Amino acid sequence: MGYLNGFGVVIKKWIGVKSATGARITTQYPEETRPKPERFHGRHVLNRYEDGMEKCIGCELCAGVCPAKCIYVRGQDNDPENPTSPGERFGFVYEINYLRCIHCDLCVEACPTEAITETKLFEFAFTNRADAIYTKDELLVDDSGHPQQLPWENWSGGFDPAQDSSGWMRATAPSGDADFVGIVAWAGELGYGVRDPQRASIEVESGPVPAGAHHDDAAQDHGEHGDADHADPTEPESTEPESTPATKTPGHFDSSADLPEKKRRFGK
């Protein structure tokens, strides 16, 4: 009777179209969109400091690390009278060919100044190859700090501008170093100030611990049975108060002062 049971299941789904067993799970895509993952890799942006200066220093590390060889950068010395970036040099040519880019985020990790990050935009399609090569003018954020919205890009898909940067970057900067998880060690950005570290994704990494319960357990560990939990050096979750979600004050940039201690703790 196994076969007949199978028919029963199918008919139940069929008749119960409106009920829980037959509820439809399709997302009606252009009208509805699903929330994008925290660390989605989309179209790049070139960020600027809060004073409007460009972050890119034209070092070409992104171009060097790119496995698809889709980035072309040329640096130039800043004009001392009217500098484009705070340092000696700036990127005066910056091009990304999106017919080649595989959105691996390695350029973002390689960047020493967090100048290039990825938004969550993926709905962009071109009708000619020239449009596919994004120049610096198109990649650079506008004067309000938001990514430019080009005619062939669809930004309607439920984007939150405050979240529109590489989640992985915001968890582990500088330069993708895991020792910096949860520590704000990056400069402010035009339009956003100093972004918060990505707490949500860090908690996902530490395993299925119910929210709230974790802190209490850890506190007990500290007080009573010592290092039972801390024997595991890969435990990324820190219960020290200095690494709890940072407030949005730009002054929090100073919290990088406790980096050495943090590094020691992870290093042992």
Next chain:
Amino acid sequence: MTSTLQSHVIAGMLANDPLLSGEVGLTTLLVVLIKVVVAFVGLLLSVILMVWFERKVIADMQNRFGPNRAGPFGLFQTIADGMKLIFKEDLMPARADPFVFKLAPFLSLIPAFLTFAIVPIAGSFNDGLDGVVTILGQQTFMQVADPQIGILLFLAMSSLAIYGIMLAGWASGSKYPLLGSVRATAQMVSYEAALGLALASVLLIAGSLSTNAIVNGQAGFRWNVWMTGLVPFVIFTIAATAELNRPPFDLVEAEQELVGGFHTEYSSFRFAMFFLAEFLNTVTMSAIIVTLFFGGPSGPTFGLTNWVGVYILPFFWFFLKLLVFLCMFVLFRATLPRFRYDQVMDLGWKLLIPASLGWFLLLVAVRVGSDQGWNLVATGLAAVAGLLAGAFLLILSIRASAAKREAVSLPGEGT
């Protein structure tokens, strides 16, 4: 005199249809033309709707929406797909046999259309009307043709359709299509036998090959499905599913093994023709099942003999029955996983053919018994005993041959 004789001869060869029994004039030709056009367009429309219907129903069964973009409820999805296929590039492999490669889709499509010609889709079978309707002053049946070979045309056409598939695979000059077409041919030839034997039981009850006569004999709910004792219907349905290459018998197009099966190398409109033929065959086969076992368009007409009682109500009953079987084929596809190739062959040769043959012999025994005035219970019991003995011998021989096969060690196996 000669012309009358000729027309009688033509009528005798072509049809039992009263339309062709008298003088064949212009009106007669017009009626035939109307019937052909209506059947052709209607069948094409029904296939377009069937593709949509199948996708919608199967989406319901899988918690999806199915097509819902083109037109209201996605009704125009099939048309959109067809347009897309027409505008696609028409490819032919370098090693293909050009003539046969081009011929094969037609060999697949045309039999699918022709089979529908013998299906009565309307006409009242109550009040002694025998399905006769009057169009333009001419008496006729509501089917394109009622040839004397009748239902044998269906068997002939379903055999012809195998050529389409076989030649498509052969002419592609490619290995997967060839493997697919070899499978298809073996499978369809095997199940053709079971199909024919199940059909024989119906013909025994109906006493005629004509589809009109078969339907007429089933008027008043004397449907063949129980007049033949259900078994031929079950066997016919299973064999028909295999004949259609529909799941769970879609080994011909087993993507995991054969890419696309026989139509791997076909693109553009040639592929569309195979696709169309497949769904045409589904509709036609459902119509044939309805005709053979469920009384076709016969049903209560509430004493009406006007156009409602002759066209609307019978067509409504026919369509209702057709819909049930279309749903059944969709349900099969949604539920059953594909058979393994040896399972298909075992089911066909070792179960369906002996079972259909045995049931046919049982019906023959009962029929002969009632004709000769024998005791029906005794006749039936004797026949059943004989069949059981035959089944026992068959099982024994299958077991013996299986044991023999296992005893022989295959080359490269063991020591």
